[in-house]
Amino acid sequence: MSTIRFTTEIGEDQMIRPPVGVHLSPGKVEVIIKSAPPDSPGDEPASRSLGNVLDEIEAASGLIDGPVDWASEHDHYLYGTPKRSDASGE
Numbered sequence: 001m002s003t004i005r006f007t008t009e010i011g012e013d014q015m016i017r018p019p020v021g022v023h024l025s026p027g028k029v030e031v032i033i034k035s036a037p038p039d040s041p042g043d044e045p046a047s048r049s050l051g052n053v054l055d056e057i058e059a060a061s062g063l064i065d066g067p068v069d070w071a072s073e074h075d076h077y078l079y080g081t082p083k084r085s086d087a088s089g090e
Contacts, residue, residue, distance in 0.1 A: 050074065 006022050016031070018024055054070055054077075067077065075081045
């Protein structure tokens with residue numbers, strides 16, 4: 001079985017229409033629906049920003065709100081390095 005991956009919208013009529021340029025052979029297929037967040041540009045790894053990845057980590061961890069210093073301390077949260085504010089004596 002070959003795999004073809006694309007992003008599209010399902011119409012009000014519940015029809016799944018492949019984007020222009022995607023050619024599918026008639027026949028039986030397996031369909032997996034993965035809903036994207038409304039502000040997501042797509043679900044391809046290359047289109048995911050660090051902010052989106054951090055939001056996913058936050059959601060998966062069950063946190064209601066993530067740390068306010070996600071941006072400045074991302075190495076600490078991603079890799080466990082010491083916080084920069086701790087190192088600078090703040």
